[in-house]
Amino acid sequence: MDRLLALVAELRAASPVAVESSTLGERLGVSERTVRRDLELLTHGGLPVQAGAGGYALPDVPPAPALTEVGSLMGPVHDTLVEAVRTRRIVRLVYTDQGGVRSFRDVEAHGLVVAPYGEYLVGWCRMRDGPRMFRLDRVGAAFLSGRGAEVRDLDDLLAALRVPMPRPPAEPGSRRGPAGAARARAWTLDRLESVRSRLREATAEVRGGQEGAAALRGVLGHVAEWTRWQLAAVRAVATDEDPVLEGRRPPFPPEFDRDLPYARRERMIQDAMALRSLGDLARDLQEVLEAAAHWVADCDDALWEGELPDPRPFGPPGAPRPLADLLAGWRGPLAHIEWHLDRLTDEPPRPPAEDDGGVWLVDLCPLQA
Secondary structure (H helix, E strand, C coil), X not given: CHHHHHHHHHHHHHCCCCECHHHHHHHHCCCHHHHHHHHHHHHHCCCCCEEECCEEECCCCCCCCCCCHHHHHHCCHHHHHHHHHHCCEEEEEEEECCCCCEEXXXXXXXXXXXXXXXXXXXXXXXXXXXXXXXXXXXXXEEEEEEEECCCCCHHHHHHHCCCCCCCCCCCCCCCCCHHHHHHHHHHHHHHHHHHHHHHHHHHHHCXXXXXXXXXXXXXXXXXXXXHHHHHHHHHHHHHCCCCCCCCCCCCCCHXXXXXXXXXXXXXXXXXXHCCCCHHHHHHHHHHHHHHHHHHHHHCCHHHHCCEEEECCCCCCCEEEEEHHHHHHCCCCHHHHHHHHHHHHHHCCCCCCCCCCCCCHHHCCCHHHC
């Protein structure tokens, strides 16, 4: 089934241009004979694959009003997922992650949400046995199965995924009252505690040199220093004071505080952190987050009412955003930590090349974007 879905994904990506069987075989890692046999199965199943001099093509056929299993492979992925959510069904996805790795997922479809960087399917991943979000433009094909999904609350899934819920805009000329500030503060504190809990669990799992300890050490060294800087930068913007770097910052060469390329700065971080134990790295990061939690709990209510410039590690500040979003929303320090923890769990890092210099664990870090 997975090979057939992958084949459909390749045809969909090229549609309406034809693809030769040899090219399809190379992409799927199978022989041309296997490709032709799979195409024959799809054709007999009702998929209108067209064969011609240039190879095989999947025409752009609009889906039927009521999606059938074959129809789900033909129409837009978005329509298939809408139908899966509407009828509470399980979909089989061909999904390509940020690192270019393709996988096949059985997902209970529970909702579609629009986030700052795209539209996502929110569901329960049967492979990971947990809630997951799948970016729609990375879904190569979606097969609408006949299996029903379990009843799960979408708000509970979003909370488990720590997705910020959009807030309605204030009326022109009005201010959000103290209740708005209280909610934003409480949500940020909850996110801080959630991340701290995940860090404790991740560290406990690899204590004693178990598998994954080396990868976690590299990630903790990276996120400890960048989180220290990010939180200090946000706090400085909010208070108009000099940055305060919390935790146990290691000594760095004098040039570390200059304008350096990302890769060079990261090498310095990894070199400085390599002298520390896993426990020391975890304690450093926890102290940084604890200091942030104390500040969040005690800072002025007025800071939660307006918007602040988004401090960036490179270049000028970004567009102003609410304090809660700067700290705990997309592209904030907490989301940065979670991105790396999720990658260790869901997308095992590739083995380092000889010339990587120990930076390979964070080579796709969103801070570079």
